[in-house]
Amino acid sequence: METELWEYLKTSQKPIVLYGMGNGADKIIKVLEEKGIEFKGVFASDGFVRPKLFHGHQISSYTDLKQKFGDMIVLLCFGSSLPDVIENILKIAAEQELYAPEVPVIGGGLFDYDFLRKNAQMLKWVYDCLADDISRHTFENILKYKLSGKINYLIDCQVNENEPYSSFLKLKNERFLDLGAYNGDTVLGFTQNCPDYESITALEPDRKTFKKLLLNTESLRNFTPINACVSDKCETVNFKMLGGRNSVLGEGKDEIEALTIDSLNFNPTYIKMDVEGQEVAAINGAKETILKHKPKMLISAYHRTDDFVTIPKAVLGIRSDYKIYVRHFKYLPAWDTNFYFI
Numbered sequence: 001m002e003t004e005l006w007e008y009l010k011t012s013q014k015p016i017v018l019y020g021m022g023n024g025a026d027k028i029i030k031v032l033e034e035k036g037i038e039f040k041g042v043f044a045s046d047g048f049v050r051p052k053l054f055h056g057h058q059i060s061s062y063t064d065l066k067q068k069f070g071d072m073i074v075l076l077c078f079g080s081s082l083p084d085v086i087e088n089i090l091k092i093a094a095e096q097e098l099y100a101p102e103v104p105v106i107g108g109g110l111f112d113y114d115f116l117r118k119n120a121q122m123l124k125w126v127y128d129c130l131a132d133d134i135s136r137h138t139f140e141n142i143l144k145y146k147l148s149g150k151i152n153y154l155i156d157c158q159v160n161e162n163e164p165y166s167s168f169l170k171l172k173n174e175r176f177l178d179l180g181a182y183n184g185d186t187v188l189g190f191t192q193n194c195p196d197y198e199s200i201t202a203l204e205p206d207r208k209t210f211k212k213l214l215l216n217t218e219s220l221r222n223f224t225p226i227n228a229c230v231s232d233k234c235e236t237v238n239f240k241m242l243g244g245r246n247s248v249l250g251e252g253k254d255e256i257e258a259l260t261i262d263s264l265n266f267n268p269t270y271i272k273m274d275v276e277g278q279e280v281a282a283i284n285g286a287k288e289t290i291l292k293h294k295p296k297m298l299i300s301a302y303h304r305t306d307d308f309v310t311i312p313k314a315v316l317g318i319r320s321d322y323k324i325y326v327r328h329f330k331y332l333p334a335w336d337t338n339f340y341f342i
Helices: 005-011 023-034 062-069 083-095 113-118 120-129 133-148 152-157 163-167 185-193 207-216 279-284 287-293 307-318
Strands: 016-019 041-044 057-061 073-076 097-099 175-179 199-203 223-226 235-240 254-259 270-273 296-300 324-329 337-341
Touching (some): 120 133, 185 199, 185 207, 207 223, 279 287, 279 307, 307 337
Parallel strands (some): 073 097
Antiparallel strands (some): 296 337
16 A cells, blocks of 8 residues: 555655645645644746745745755645646656645545544445446545545546446436536536436525526526525525635525425436535435435545545445446546446
């Protein structure tokens, strides 16, 4: 098994620098501080360098820090699927040791050896439930990445986003439920792969993003948009409206309705869940739907440290006859990794 990244950083003699700012960098800096690991600088991509400080460090360019330190360890502190951004990351990785530390998008805890030991039996159980070789290879690689921070494991197992449709996700005359519909991108992607769909219901809690969803889907037939979030019970909840993919349930001063899948009076044949760490709650609020109808499900598995354990456990705890697939799409770090329950 790979060396745990945080333990390796403690012993390395090379200067450690951060690539990127924002929430991801804040989380990584917090872990570095907790573990007594010092970093020497911060740099941004060309065009984003500004004359300001970030955690006490002047924002530099990669070239500036390369000239200052020579060989160094670069910690990637943001995520992207944009080809030009990934190309730049790989160029840096060809010159320096580059790692993408695994820190949870939502919640706490790290995927380290302690977590691995405590959850080894459950992870083995999930692995044994996987339906094909690609899933098993992807599962192994994602675990190795989470522990080591090495991006080559992600690159090695990534597949094209159309692969599930041609491989195992056979869609026809579906009733599609999109949870975390964002601006409609996944709804439109669904209609391209299932043009003969029966109906679509889409939930998006963020009000600004919901307006974009309405605009982008106004020409669709049999489409029902709902400005609400999904949970394990129906209630009014606090919600932090950020106008993007990172809006957060249970924080902020905005109020919005939380609904359960079982309460929608809609029997979906295919569900997509990308609900910012509320996936298990959404599953628990769909027990009747899953038990009676066994819908196909795509469930994001990259928000919480324990997603690879808790999501399969929640689904198979309701119905044990699902086949499980895992796919990772082109994204650094592992933010586009999904379970498919068929």
